[in-house]
Amino acid sequence: MKGLLKVADNNPAETLRTVYRRWLADGRLSALLVPARSRSGVVTLALVAQPEALTEAAPLLPCLHVNGAQVLADVGRDAGPDTAKVGAVLRPCELRAVVELAKLQQIALDNLVLIGIDCPGTFKVATYRKLLAQDPDFDNNFARKRDLANSELRTACQLCETPQPLVFDLAIGYIGLDPDRELWLEAATEKGDKLLEDITLEPQDEPADRRSALETLITRRREQIAERLTELDRAVLGPENLVRFFADCLNCHNCMKVCPICYCRECFFDSDVFRKDIAEHVRLTRRKGLRRMPRETLLFHLTRMNHMMTSCVQCGVCEDSCPAGIGLATLFKKVARNAQEEFGYLSGRSLEEPLPLTTFREDEFQRLGEE
């Protein structure tokens, strides 16, 4: 089922809240994971289990302070009895991470309903608070914006090529529409259809205006990417540049901790593998004469890339979490894109497509090993 939903009182955020409320009130969903903004100014994701609590939900909140997929890997790793039907309203990059985590057996999709929502971009929480102070109706006004070039967006969002949900049970769209009048709803599965039962839609195919607006946005983003990657190459290419690029790393591992794809219970780098007595450290240091401390930081980043790049969704929470301000979002745009292209893979595009490192063909990459 798909079509246009009429927006009441020129208020798309409130219209969505009304729809969400209905799902919780009639028990179709037992809870909903949604972006929320409290009266005291807390901006976060929230699991909402009572319809009246949805007043705190902020359906169009243009903020991403954690990747919701990581939250789902926390609360949704085990399916539980099927009385729990939890809806998760997620942005495209979060959904893509959910798809990767589901394939990595870290999220059980059985009792989840994935509700994707368009995302023209997000701000860091601090930037968002500033924008909200200037405009109390910022969420709606940002959704209304036609010109979506905004240099205050998070880096990852400025370089985002998937502003629309890729894999979903139900998608909510507003890019290319007039969100004061209508929203685009599209169910891709039975679970999604169930949510649309008794919701009055004007049935139709995806509006052409929406398609062309998305294309324009993605084209502009790709031009932006090309420009940024040229700058990046100047800063990162080659051993000396690379060392400088990561020079300020504190070894805090925040980038790994907030990464939705880095799901290992214990990271190899937090294990005792690298633990040695001081005599051994001295012996190893003799080789180069001196050694940077904290140690093994570049090794950590390069290894991490090798471990997660095929699934990286470029959500950029790693960059936001870096106290040293290392530009990981732009770097990973390049590295992940190239890595995934090698295997004809795109993270989060499909639940069926096997993860590149869990599969192989006998007749591929035959130059390696033989030459």
Place this chain on the structure above:
Amino acid sequence: MADGEFEPKIVGFLCNWCTYAGADLAGTSRLQYPPNMRPIRVMCSGAVDSVYILRALLEGADGVFIGGCHPGDCHYVSGNYKARRRLVLFNSIMRSLGLDEDRVLLRWISAAEGRRFADTVAELVERLRKKGPSPFRKLWEV
């Protein structure tokens, strides 16, 4: 190693079932090959995580060699195919960062191929000699 002529240092990861036995055969056959490789026996080429390769390179190894069974011959059925994919990813990341992927060589060498093993080591040493020392030998700030 003495100053003067550059002697490449290579860390080699040899699969227990094929390449390590191939290296053994090269030895028992008294084949001559350069002594630049430090062999490390692993159970399967598919067990060589990229962290091992990276550690060797960042610590200043001039090259890394990975030896596995020929396709179809893996003792664990498909470990070598997985090693191959992992190296495709590794090489892609190296290229994206402007690092030299040609310092890492993967080659299938069976237990019967002592000659191929000796030739491979000689070839890699020659390749690395031309390239010169790894830039990471001097980069202590890694």
